[in-house]
Amino acid sequence: MRSALLSSVWTLFADPRLDGASDPVRLTSVLVLAKAPAASSHVITMSRDLAGWLGYGVSHVLHTVVPDVRASGIATCVPARDAAGWTHALDFELLPLKEARGRRGLSPLSLLSRRDLATFLRFCEAVLCPGWAPRDRPATPAGFLALRRGRGSATDRLAMLLLALSARADGRVPMASGRLPKGCNRSEATVAKLLGCSVEDARPVLKRLLALEGVAWDRPERYGEDRLLVPAIRDAYERARAASKAAPEPSAEDASASPAPAAPEEPDAGCARCGDEGECEGLLLAGDGWAQLSFEDVPVEVPGACGVQEPDVEASSQVEAGFDGGSGEAVGAGPHTAHPPVVSLSSSSAGALDCFSGSAVLGEDRLRERAGADENLPGASGALAGAARGTGPLRGEQYSASTGSGWGSPVRTGGFVRPVGVPEDLKVALAPVAWLWAGLERASTGAWLAKTVRLELVRLRSFVGDGEGVAERRLAERLKRRLDRQGTRPVQDLAAWLIRRGLPQNNGCWSNLCDDGIRIDSGGCCPSCDCLIGDRRGLRRIVATEVAAQHPHVAAGERRGVYEEALRAKVEYQSTVDVVRRERAAERQVAFYAAIEEQKAQLAEEEVRRAARPCEDCGRAEAAGLCPVCSLRRSTKALVDQAVDVAVAVRADVDDPQAVAMLTAQVGEDTWAFVRGAVASDGADDPVCRAFAEKDLATKVLEQRRQRALERLRESGPAGMEAAHVRRMTLHGMFPTDKNRERAEKAAAKARERVAQDLLREFLGDLARARAAAVPRERPPAWSERCLDLADRPLDEDTVAVGAGAGRA
Template identity: 35%
Template structure:
């Protein structure tokens, strides 16, 4: 695929054209090398409409020179059928060692890969249904780009689903994953990030950020879950293994440290743009802090001293002689009496605190935060039983990617919560994400919007270190929308959907200021002798009363608005029922011509018959208006009857010649009558164009244009156009005179059957 995409003609081609080359290559027969496919079917593989494929993709394939295209025109002149040959594949046949010299089984593998990724899905004649591929339902704008990106990511992924990411410096605002997608597609990092977000919204790729033992963000992972599933692996298990490896403390032995001249043995490969990329992403992201020291165990993780060969300072000593224990021995108590598992120091150390005092319990907020300290003087210290919430504490954020993005800025506060508090915060976050998704035009940006809110609230507080009660802060401040006005999309004076300043807040602030000035002036006029303190209290009381009045008026307006909406809905519903009843009555009406029931007033055969009669009348009027003396009513009537009979006979003859008879002839007759009418109109135009009036008008225009020094050729063209317009005018005039003559004859001699 890379050899096809690197072809010379595809340098400036669109993603739709590049993807079309890959689709045609996968469907190429190994024997002939010619792909026969309909334009609409190629568009389904690209996620585009048939018209866009015919007007943009097919010309792009021709301009590229990579694919030779022969088209078969459809009913309306469009490119309905295509015969395509991918020239690089054809030229590489029998070339030993060429990457495009594919065998038949390799063509089959290539086709199966594209079907698994982007097949549009089919319904077979026997009723079987072939489901669409991973991204087969993605259509419309940008569909070809997303499909091409997913295909390239699948090819770059290992068996674990992890995609090799590009190396070197990248845009810190976009991240290494977006830069990898951008280099695969050959676009900017911003465009790569948009493609990656669309793929993430469909759960086709995952961006996972690992953490160090200190809680800082370390390296990232770009995963394709479908690849891992195809190899019988799950992405979640692999990510958990990577996190455990990242959190695992490392102890370096002085005897085995690397020398100054030794280099890393990480294997490197060349990514798309030629930038070396490490096979294992062991380099931290440029926009995150680097790990400057050894990772320490997090929170109450049991500490088991490593068995080192040397007796370093601080290492717990063995039993015997009541030797001192480690400084942190027995201060971390395990749950449910599991003190032995959480006990620090040597396994044979005595059960007594080093300093002799009772271990201090950290306060825990919420429902399950209280602990019962049980200790007797001189008795053996027992581990206090932590409750269920403490046992369920999770250090990492939830596995749900949306929750990880939303709670990412508050990861430090999350680690300080108990199990029950984490469950409550997770439920509150899900509810807020659902509410934000209902307010936004793009629901997929709700996690990022909530993460920005938490970042701003932490900046107001001064950072996570200044948050004393993380649970109360998250529930009551961090995750709560603060509306400064009545607009539901307002949050701290900013619009949630646009990110700009809320206009309603500006109006409310202006109104409140004007109201305060007005009430202050009224208080000054009514009570001029008050002191400053009393005047301020009176002003605040007046402002509260005014606010209550406004709230009452707003409530009444809301009730009236709801009543009006309800009334309009009932009226619309009644109108809809009336229209449905009228439509049902119209559909059940019999045909007015033949009486056929359930024909909506006119059955199809009678409809075509009426249309045929109208076309016959128009064709007869064209002949009579040109040939008959319109001042002689008898001549007009005789010529009308004869011409009508000849026209109907001609229509019947042409229908029989086409093999149509009976009911089928009624459907064919309007087309035949329309052709006859058009031929007679053209004949009438030619006849009137040769009349004296048309010739005189043409001569006058010819002389005028010729005198304007525009040349003889321009004069001829202008004269011909004047002759044509004069003929059309004369024909309309004669048809009008014919209808007027028939009306006068009908008024003088009574009603006469109209032909």
């Protein structure tokens, strides 16, 4: 359990959305994971409760922690408001948990069960819980780090939680391996590795935890300050071992000699972990979210509960109370009861060998043909004793203690009866046909049918979701309906009936959610089927009204025949109309696909014609309008022009068009000479290779000039002023620590880069406008010139007709 929870926490911290996040945000994500229900990723809590878990004030949580959680993207936080509009709670949704459960993979987050989440919640309560005493529920004591509040409390609490999760049963924390930095010990390096920070930042955290007695040095006389242990974890395991030793265990002789004790009145007395009958599921946390019950909520007088059952024995907490002593003694359930072994072991049993199920050669008993662990012992059961007498199954055969017990019919294998029962996970779904399952004659047939039923359940879950037992209930209702339709006719072959009638969905309308006129998702009547039924009833009413109006004097005995004839004619007419409509729709679809094929053919012809076009630059035949060499040369020219513009924009005075033109020509000649000269020196003879090399070199030149221009602009006055302003605003209201200064410097560097990009973009725009202004524009012709041109044009018939019409008007 410890490794599973620790893996989940590290998986959560490995999410990219937590990169660079603060310790309050990381601790909040861990707390939301611990509080998350097993079937959802939503956690609703109050701001004061979250403040108690983090060790901060309510104002700091609302104005700093919650906005940082939203900004990081690790979780969404929606305020829950009352009728008056006041925020009374916060609704968190942990996105990594939601995504992991949606993918249904092997992520540690998706593998967390309800038991795991409940255990993680109790563990966090024992370490960080602020403590509360509700009116109608047992009080929850404060964790042993509950008094750590104020600045840096989230960092200390997160470090303590990770140390407690990493600790072994003896309380010792695995130390970080590798070479240590100069001037630090291994304990500081371990805390730094857990928090993901530097050793300098981890050193004060470790000092505070030592002062709070959350951690201690492990054998300082031998290891000095290089080993850590968590005293709370060590003491909890010691109490668990002491309680398990105090519980009496009956010996094998007593178990075989004494009669079996009477079963208690409660049917659920036992433990699912150890194999005894019954379950201890009631001892798990019985709720989801922030108000979960715990082990202490189980009354002492419940028989069969795990742990010591005597009222005078005080149950010990799994983790000791707070170190401050002000939160009261932690009340918790005792350790899990150590049950005695079910069967006593002998020298020839599986317990005396290394991972073998039994011995047929090495033991003292002469059982070479059969595997008979404890078969001839005094306390062996009647079935095993019968096997030892030679009436049991041979090796590889399966044994059934009774011929009609459990679900299903007996199947004979090798002279012995083996029951074929309904699988445990399908008992709810197959409850209507459970009595028919007895007719199966082969276990393989039952396994094949069970696989088919599971596939149908998977399909139903795609409609109804993964709620507990919803798909199973829907399938059981379907099977019951199909059985009711059988009436007095018996089901002769269950397998054939399930495959053909029982399992297939019967859509009564167009909806995929309709099954025999019933909605799969809601279980109510299908509205589409109701609509169809209403249409048919309306048609019958219309026909009845028409018959009554057209034949008012028809006798009562003949009216039904006239009505049925009119209804048949109406239905046939509608059927004919529907056939015509479908034929026209089919014709339109055929025409549509024919148009698509025609367009494809036209595009193919256009592609062939385009491929046959010669190159526009060099005239090469069948070059699709542009050969590879000319295409590369055009790309190279565009890159060189951009490189020239970057160099000219930074150096030239855009107010002097003549200077801009001269500088552009000079930089262009130098750039082309460099590109062509460097490529020519390589000795490439192939024109395509040479053109590609020129383009690659032009790309590098453009990138180099852009980087140099940005470096110069980063050191400019506007960039420096913006960086100083951002640095000052970042440090405003914060303590001048190294971490805050580093954060301010990063923000200032981003501001410098942003200003440099804006300046370069502005310079390039000024250069483009200056070049556009330097190009002389053609003067538009005057009206007198345009009229002379129009007077020389001959008049056509349309112009004469229009002029004549205008004259008449």
